[in-house]
Amino acid sequence: xxxxxxxxxxxxxxxxxxxxxxxxxxxxxxxxxxxxxxxxxxxxxxxxxxxxxxxxxxxxxxxxxxxxxxxxxxxxxxxxxxxxxxxxxxxxxxxxxxxxxxxxxxxxxxxxxxxxxxxxxxxxxxxxxxxxxxxxxxxxxxxxxxxxxxxxxxxxxxxxxxxxxxxxxxxxxxxxxxxxxxxxxxxxxxxxxxxxxxxxxxxxxxxxxxxxxxxxxxxxxxxxxxxxxxxxxxxxxxxxxxxxxxxxxxx
Numbered sequence: 001x002x003x004x005x006x007x008x009x010x011x012x013x014x015x016x017x018x019x020x021x022x023x024x025x026x027x028x029x030x031x032x033x034x035x036x037x038x039x040x041x042x043x044x045x046x047x048x049x050x051x052x053x054x055x056x057x058x059x060x061x062x063x064x065x066x067x068x069x070x071x072x073x074x075x076x077x078x079x080x081x082x083x084x085x086x087x088x089x090x091x092x093x094x095x096x097x098x099x100x101x102x103x104x105x106x107x108x109x110x111x112x113x114x115x116x117x118x119x120x121x122x123x124x125x126x127x128x129x130x131x132x133x134x135x136x137x138x139x140x141x142x143x144x145x146x147x148x149x150x151x152x153x154x155x156x157x158x159x160x161x162x163x164x165x166x167x168x169x170x171x172x173x174x175x176x177x178x179x180x181x182x183x184x185x186x187x188x189x190x191x192x193x194x195x196x197x198x199x200x201x202x203x204x205x206x207x208x209x210x211x212x213x214x215x216x217x218x219x220x221x222x223x224x225x226x227x228x229x230x231x232x233x234x235x236x237x238x239x240x241x242x243x244x245x246x247x248x249x250x251x
Contacts, residue, residue: 001021001022002018002021002022002023002032002051002052002055003018003019003021003022004016004017004018004019004055005017005019005157005158005217005219007111007155007215007217008215009113009153009154009155009213009214009215010111010113010153010155010249012113012115013113013120013249013250013251014056014057014099014249014250015111015113015247015248015249015250016055016056016247016248017109017111017157017158017217017245017247018032018034018052018055018245018246018247018248019032019158019227019228019245020032020033020227020228020229020243020245021226021227022051023044023047023048023051024044024047024048024051025040025041025044025045025048025243026044028234028239028240028241028242028243029044029241029242029243030243031048032048032051032052032243032245032246033045033048033229033243033244034048034049034052034065034101034103034243034244034245034246035103035243035244036065036083036084037067037084038241038242038243038244039241040243046060049063049083049246052101052246052248053099056099056248056250057250058097058098058099058250061080062080062097062098062099063083063099063101063248064077064080064081064083064091064098064099064100064101065083065084065100065101065102065103065246066083066084066086066087066088066089066091066102066124067084067085067086067087067088068087068088068089068102068103068124069087069088069089070089070126070128070129071087071088071089071128071129071132071134072089072129072132072133072134072137073087073088073089073090073134073137074088074089074090074091074092074121074123074134074137074138074140074141075088075090075091075092076091076092076093076141076144076145077091077092077093077095077098077100078093078095079095079098080098089102089123089124089125089129089134090102090121090122090123090124090125090134090137090138090141091121091122091123092112092119092120092121092138092141092142092145093119093120093121093145093251094117094118094119094120094145094146094251095251096251097250097251098250098251099248099249099250100120100121100122100248100249100250101122101246101247101248101249102122102123102124102246102247103124103244103245103246104124104157104158104159104221104244104245104247105221105228105229105230105231105242105243105244105245106126106159106160106221106222106230106231106232107124107125107126107129107159107160108124108125108126108130108156108157108159108198108199108202109122109123109124109125109156109157109158109159109245109247110122110123110125110135110138110154110155110156110157110202111154111155111157111247111248111249112138112139112142112152112153112154112155112249113152113153113249114142114147114148114151114152114153115151115153116148116151117145117146117147117148117151118251119142119145119146119147120249120250120251121138121141121142121249122247122248122249123135123138125202127167127171127196127198130198130201130202130205131174131175131178135202135205135206135209136209139152139209139210139211149209149210149211150210150212152211152213153211153213153214153215154206154211154213154214154215155214155215155216155217156199156202156203156214156215156216156217157217157219157247158217158219158220158221158227158228158245159198159199159219159220159221160198160220160221160222160230160232161197161198161199161218161220161222161223162187162195162196162197162198162200163195163220164220164222164223164232165195165196165197165198165222165232166193166194166195166196167186167194167195167196168194169194171194171196172186172194172196175201181204182201184204185197185198185200185201185204199216199218203216221233221245228245229242229243229244229245230242
């Protein structure tokens with residue numbers, strides 16, 4: 001059965017952070033893998049995307065995702081385009097009938113909405129995008145479409161949580177060099193292992209930008225194999241490729 005998580009902050013818009021359940025893919029991609037660049041069967045991926053499109057109330061061609069490259073690039077979507085064609089990691093739109101989505105398997109999906117101007121956004125954010133300016137760029141693009149910053153809501157979907165996100169010393173150093181306060185989002189345990197709080201870091205960044213209406217779904221992709229794909233979990237268990245969940249929003 002298909003299942004998606006929602007947030008009351010986005011109630012004015014059809015949206016959902018979809019779990020990995022309810023699709024047709026098999027094996028390591030079981031079952032709602034929506035990643036067109038994965039090595040899953042193309043027919044299964046397209047069927048899964050049709051299932052999501054139906055749930056979102058749009059035609060499959062109006063469910064739009066990008067060729068994600070861990071960048072800070074944000075694209076304005078003004079019409080239906082081929083998915084996995086344009087490179088970027090966030091989209092914004094004010095066009096009715098278009099459903100924008102991001103694909104994740106540990107990175108953070110963030111959905112944005114501004115009710116008054118009817119502007120929405122979706123971003124895929126890993127540590128590179130988090131450290132870079134993808135959040136700032138997404139807000140800027142929404143404002144260019146008429147959104148007011150103080151009216152924008154942002155919701156962080158399922159992603160890897162701190163207790164499962166071990167990083168190295170060089171990783172920590174990059175964040176400290178950017179801003180010493182970033183150190184507050186790391187914990188060093190009694191074995192000198194370092195653990196990073198990605199959603200906590202993103203929430204603070206949003207607050208710094210001036211986005212006060214925020215929420216965090218607080219679900220760990222690494223922890224629940226039944227509900228979520230996890231790139232890190234697959235790597236740790238030498239399982240190779242994995243699928244990607246989709247998180248979507250439409251006007």
